[in-house]
Amino acid sequence: MLVRTKVNGEWREADVWPGSSLLFMLREHLGLPGSKNACEQGECGSCSVWLEGELVCACLVLAAQADDAEVRTVEALGHDGELHPVQEAFVEAGAVQCGFCTPGLIVAVTDLLEHDPHPDDAVVREALSGNLCRCTGYQKILDAVRLAAEWMGDGRGGSPA
Ligand code: FES
Ligand code: FES
Numbered sequence: 249m250l251v252r253t254k255v256n257g258e259w260r261e262a263d264v265w266p267g268s269s270l271l272f273m274l275r276e277h278l279g280l281p282g283s284k285n286a287c288e289q290g291e292c293g294s295c296s297v298w299l300e301g302e303l304v305c306a307c308l309v310l311a312a313q314a315d316d317a318e319v320r321t322v323e324a325l326g327h328d329g330e331l332h333p334v335q336e337a338f339v340e341a342g343a344v345q346c347g348f349c350t351p352g353l354i355v356a357v358t359d360l361l362e363h364d365p366h367p368d369d370a371v372v373r374e375a376l377s378g379n380l381c382r383c384t385g386y387q388k389i390l391d392a393v394r395l396a397a398e399w400m401g402d403g404r405g406g407s408p409a
Pocket of ligand 1: 289291292293294305
């Protein structure tokens with residue numbers, strides 16, 4: 249089936265098997281491998297993207313559900329070779345080890361800070377509870393969120409629609 253989706257501001261088409269996930273369409277048909285495929289069961293958050301502005305696990309969404317809809321992925325966050333402040337904060341805080349969870353966390357943290365620019369630790373933990381990381385022990389991820397909130401609060405930039 250043909251799926252037509254606005255991805256990161258550009259209308260794209262993909263001829264997918266009707267049972268394909270949005271994650272498979274993004275990675276295998278549209279050349280956007282930023283969203284990672286770890287569990288394919290909605291457990292790890294590594295495939296997090298926005299569908300119509302809502303954070304979803306792309307492995308749990310059918311590609312067909314994204315037909316005529318708007319999707320935003322981690323690839324939309326950096327611009328002209330510049331990292332998004334959340335990406336920069338992860339680097340600065342040392343919150344990236346193997347990196348497999350990182351794109352999903354970057355998306356989830358960006359979503360959180362777009363809705364709540366100054367979350368307390370409990371809110372951050374709750375917001376990121378669906379994103380699993382096997383490497384960092386999470387402390388540096390919390391440090392990165394604090395740093396990103398500080399930078400974005402200083403007007404260092406948010407993300408485009
Ligand atoms: S790959 Fe989608 S939640 Fe793990
Ligand atoms: S950095 Fe390896 S899973 Fe998070």
